[in-house]
Amino acid sequence: xxxxxxxxxxxxxxxxxxxxxxxxxxxxxxxxxxxxxxxxxxxxxxxxxxxxxxxxxxxxxxxxxxxxxxxxxxxxxxxxxxxxxxxxxxxxxxxxxxxxxxxxxxxxxxxxxxxxxxxxxxxxxxxxxxxxxxxxxxxxxxxxxxxxxxxxxxxxxxxxxxxxxxxxxxxxxxxxxxxxxxxxxxxxxxxxxxxxxxxxxxxxxxxxxxxxxxxxxxxxxxxxxxxxxxxxxxxxxxxxxxxxxxxxxxxxxxxxxxxxxxxxxxxxxxxxxxxxxxxxxxxxxxxxxxxxxxxxxxxxxxxxxxxxxxxxxxxxxxxxxxxxxxxxxxxxxxxxxxxxxxxxxxxxxxxxxxxxxxxxxxxxxxxxxxxxxxxxxxxxxxxxxxxxxxxxxxxxxxxx
Numbered sequence: 001x002x003x004x005x006x007x008x009x010x011x012x013x014x015x016x017x018x019x020x021x022x023x024x025x026x027x028x029x030x031x032x033x034x035x036x037x038x039x040x041x042x043x044x045x046x047x048x049x050x051x052x053x054x055x056x057x058x059x060x061x062x063x064x065x066x067x068x069x070x071x072x073x074x075x076x077x078x079x080x081x082x083x084x085x086x087x088x089x090x091x092x093x094x095x096x097x098x099x100x101x102x103x104x105x106x107x108x109x110x111x112x113x114x115x116x117x118x119x120x121x122x123x124x125x126x127x128x129x130x131x132x133x134x135x136x137x138x139x140x141x142x143x144x145x146x147x148x149x150x151x152x153x154x155x156x157x158x159x160x161x162x163x164x165x166x167x168x169x170x171x172x173x174x175x176x177x178x179x180x181x182x183x184x185x186x187x188x189x190x191x192x193x194x195x196x197x198x199x200x201x202x203x204x205x206x207x208x209x210x211x212x213x214x215x216x217x218x219x220x221x222x223x224x225x226x227x228x229x230x231x232x233x234x235x236x237x238x239x240x241x242x243x244x245x246x247x248x249x250x251x252x253x254x255x256x257x258x259x260x261x262x263x264x265x266x267x268x269x270x271x272x273x274x275x276x277x278x279x280x281x282x283x284x285x286x287x288x289x290x291x292x293x294x295x296x297x298x299x300x301x302x303x304x305x306x307x308x309x310x311x312x313x314x315x316x317x318x319x320x321x322x323x324x325x326x327x328x329x330x331x332x333x334x335x336x337x338x339x340x341x342x343x344x345x346x347x348x349x350x351x352x353x354x355x356x357x358x359x360x361x362x363x364x365x366x367x368x369x370x371x372x373x374x375x376x377x378x379x380x381x382x383x384x385x386x387x388x389x390x391x392x393x394x395x396x397x398x399x400x
Contacts, residue, residue, distance in 0.1 A: 005052045007059035011035060014056060023050055031057060039066035043073050047081060055084050062088045067099050118144065119174065120191035121183045124253040124320050125313050128260075129153040132183070135191045136170060137219055144170050147216045149195060153312060156202030157195070160210040181252070184323040192220040200225035231315045231341035241335020245351030248336065249358060251329055253317065259355055263301050267294055267359045290360060298356040299348060302340075311341030314351070 005022075013020055014035040020028050031053040034041040038060025046054045046069065058081070061069040070092065073085035093099045123132040133149040143164050150159040165173075177183035186194075199217060202209055203224050217223060248254045258264060270293045274286055281289065302310070318333035336351045 007052075007055040010052060010056035011038075011059050011063075014053070023053060027053060035060055039064040039068065041069055043069065043076060046073065047076060047078055051078075051080050054081055058084055058088055062091055065092065065095070065097055067092055067097060071100060118170070118188065119185040120188055121174065121177050122186050122191060122194065122320075123183045125153075125316060127257040129309065129313060130158075131316075133191055133194060134173075134183075135188065135195060135216070135220055136165070137188070139164065143167065145219070146170065147195075147212070147219075149198070149216075151195075151198035151201075153201070153309060155205050155207040156198045156200070157207075157210055157213055160213050160216060162212050162216065181324050184320055188220070192222045193225075195220065196222040196225045197229050199223075200228075204228075229312065231311050231337050233342050234338040234344075235335075238335035238339050239347065241332045242339050242347060242349055242351075244332045245336045245349055246354040248314070248317075248329060248332055248351050249354045251321070251326070253320070257355060258359065259301060263297065263356070264359050266297055267356060270294065270297065271360055291357065294356045294360060295348075295353050298353050301356070302349070302352050307340045307343075310352070311337045311339075313337075314340065 010020075012018075014028070014032050017032070023031075027050055030045070031049055034045060034049075034057045038057050041057050041061065046057050049057065058069060058073060067089065070085045070088040073081050074089060076082045076085065089099050118136045118138065120136060121132075121134040125131050129152045131151055131153075133147075133151070135147045135149065136144045139145055143166055146163050146165045148159075148161045148163065149157060151157040174185065178185055195217065199209070199213060201207070202213075249257070259267075271290055274290045274293065277286075314333045314337035318330045318337060321327075321330035321333055336349055340349055340352070
């Protein structure tokens with residue numbers, strides 16, 4: 001004897017009006033209405049019924065040979081109904097009723113792994129405005145192409161060498177460079193922008209492109225920049241930073257900066273004149289006179305063109321200091337950069353003055369107090385040696 005809660009007996013009870021006390025009266029009344037024309041019932045109305053009554057209505061649709069309700073319920077979020085609907089479709093298909101093929105799920109798109117973002121390397125700036133840059137890009141074979149670039153802020157790109165590196169060797173190079181603070185990591189887009197600016201300078205100064213510069217620009221998606229880079233305008237608090245500009249020469253990188261050799265010779269000559277002056281000056285007066293003369297030479301050297309050049313150098317160095325956790329030096333460098341690039345000239349840059357002042361302290365070029373202590377006139381000061389020979393890291397980056 002069939003169980004009264006099986007779909008067929010329940011359907012018969014709904015159609016005959018037999019009592020169904022085990023279900024809520026409202027649900028029974030709704031099910032009786034749907035049972036009158038089960039083929040026309042909607043999936044939403046059937047899903048709202050208790051499961052047993054819902055299956056009874058589904059049974060009525062099968063008996064009527066209708067596929068609409070079973071097809072709709074086969075996609076139901078009610079798992080029990082979806083399973084029963086799929087069985088109903090199988091029964092209809094077995095009876096020769098045409099049943100639409102269930103749509104095949106869309107294949108999941110093949111997930112292409114994101115290419116690993118490889119940072120590039122950039123050095124600080126040397127005393128003559130030279131910088132090193134390494135740009136990398138992945139190769140199909142799994143290795144990396146490294147473009148080692150040397151460029152200046154006067155002529156643009158001077159050297160470019162393309163080499164291949166393994167990923168492990170480049171990771172080692174990154175670690176060595178950043179731990180020693182002779183280079184910082186920069187995103188590839190930022191490094192490519194620097195290369196673009198340098199190549200633009202090649203065009204403006206008519207400096208020939210080194211071999212492989214054009215394909216390197218293409219590989220990194222940039223062209224020579226047509227506009228010159230500028231520094232943001234000064235801010236009110238920059239005056240304080242300018243008064244601290246001398247502290248930048250205490251950093252490892254800027255400590256090595258000196259004016260060009262012709263300017264250094266001017267300083268030496270002025271120091272000699274004051275040291276050999278027939279005027280009866282005390283050591284303190286000679287020191288002060290020398291200091292004022294050197295500062296005057298600094299003012300004369302820092303023409304608008306030189307102010308902009310050093311403003312750009314210090315703007316980059318501010319970024320370099322910031323990324324090597326030297327916030328104070330970065331703040332002072334930004335202040336000096338903005339005021340050098342745009343003006344005003346007063347108060348005059350302490351960074352610029354100290355660039356010249358430190359010449360007279362190199363190799364004891366001048367120290368009247370020390371000379372007096374030695375009890376005589378010092379010998380004629382020698383000219384300062386030119387800046388030290390360019391150094392490079394094991395990876396080929398120039399070092400300050």
